[in-house]
Structure formats: structure tokens, C-alpha cells
Amino acid sequence: MVVYLDVLFAVNALMDGATLLAAAALGGVRAGRIWLLLAAALGGGYAVLAAVVPIFAVLPLRVLTGIGLCGVAFSGKPAFGRVCALYFVVAASFAGLAAALGAATGRRLLFGAGYYFSIPFRVLLLAAAAGYALSGVLLRGDALHGPLRREVERLTIRFDGREREVRLLHDTGNSLVEPVSGRPALVLGREAANCLLGAEIRQAWAGATDAAACLAALPPETASRFGLLPYRAVGTENGLLLYFRPDSVQRADGTALDCVCAIGPDGIGQGAYDGLIGV
16 A cells, blocks of 8 residues: 555644544634644644654554644643543544444555545545534534534633633523622632632631521621622522622623622533623
């Protein structure tokens, strides 16, 4: 079998790019185009290296290379471990499909540590685009709230000298407003809120049985920036959420958002986003 290294590089760079994009869609992560292109190119280069020096095709090095590609494409992104695991799931699915097609057609589609398709490049490009579209639209799961539908928004919240960037899911059912001012309320998961609140507030929350008890346990100078927000939810006829008035909330485009921040339960978004926003 004659293998052309330029074709091997192009095929695997394209497949690695499609795999990374699919993992990003499944995990609801928005990766920069330059970093994705760089990671894809590195993947194509690794496939060429493994073809020239077969020792580089061993499984441990292939796993480390996959982690490295995810590190280039998704470094610093939330839920990095999750999107990295999704990358391996997608890569294994693509490899399994290639092996099955190879067995069915009698043609070798896997070579060394990558793919080698002796088909016109335009056909390969169309197939990769179709595969990405199917994985991004039909198989996204949590990524139904991901970058393709623009349902997740990044905000920067500042409170008492601390700052955190959060990813909030647009929830049309969230109509919470502050009772006094009528300002809309976004809901933060406990982990995101803890990064903004001081130790004394976290301590008061840990020792309280509910939101009202937590507010009562706060020092007077701190409690003046907090309040209780009534809410209703499925399975809960009525309840109260502790909320605070941030120093500022800024959207990704630099515009300010006039709102308050309610503290919701643990596990909002399961790592895909940090809370809910209805505005």
C-alpha cells in the first residue's frame, strides 16, 4: 500500500478537527478557531510521525497525544476533563466506524495512529462536514445549550473585590425579580456563588438550615446587600432563595447588566454552565 504523507497529514488534520469540534459541541464548550486549527494541524503531524516511526503509534502515546490536542484546543475552558473525555468517545466512535466500513468494503481506512482514505479530498471534506453536523445537531445532549444555539452567555460578576466569569443558560422560565426594585435576578449555582462570597458568608450558609436562617446569621453590614427572593418550582409550591446585589455584572460585549444574583442549589448545569439567566 502506497501512502502519501501529504494526504495522510491532510486527512488526519481534517478528522482531528472534526473530532475536536464534535467534542466541543457535545460538551457545550466554545473553543477558539485558531487553537482548534493548531490542534488539528498537530494531530495531522502526529499521524505522519507515527507512520514514519511506528513506535509513536503505541496506545499510551496515542492517549497522551489526544490529551495534548485537547489541551491546545480547550485549555482554560470550564469542564476541561469532561470535554477531553468526550473527545476520546468521539474519536473511538469515528475509528470504530472507519474499521467497520473498511471491513465491509475490503479497503484499509486506518493506518498507523490515524486514518488514510484513498478517496478524493472533496468527498472526504463533505463527509467530515456531514459527520460534524450530525454529531453537533443530533447527538449534542447537554450541548443543546452550546455554542451552535447561542443559549449560553458569559458574564463577569464583581462583588466585594472579587470577580468571576460565569456561563449562564438562558432560561425563558426564569422570571425572578427583586421584590423591591423589580430588577431581574439571575440564579448562580452554589459553587459559582462561593467563589464570589467571602468566608463569613460561606460559613453562615454552611450553618444555616435555609435561606432565611442564612440571612439572619450574616453580620448587619453584610446583610444589607442581601435579601430573600420568593420563587416557585416544580415540586415546590413556594420557597425562598438568598440573593445579593453585586458591584457590577458585565456581558461579554462590555455592556452592563442591572440585576441581582440569587444563590441556587448545587449541581446547576452539571458543569456545562454555572447558572440560569432569564433576561
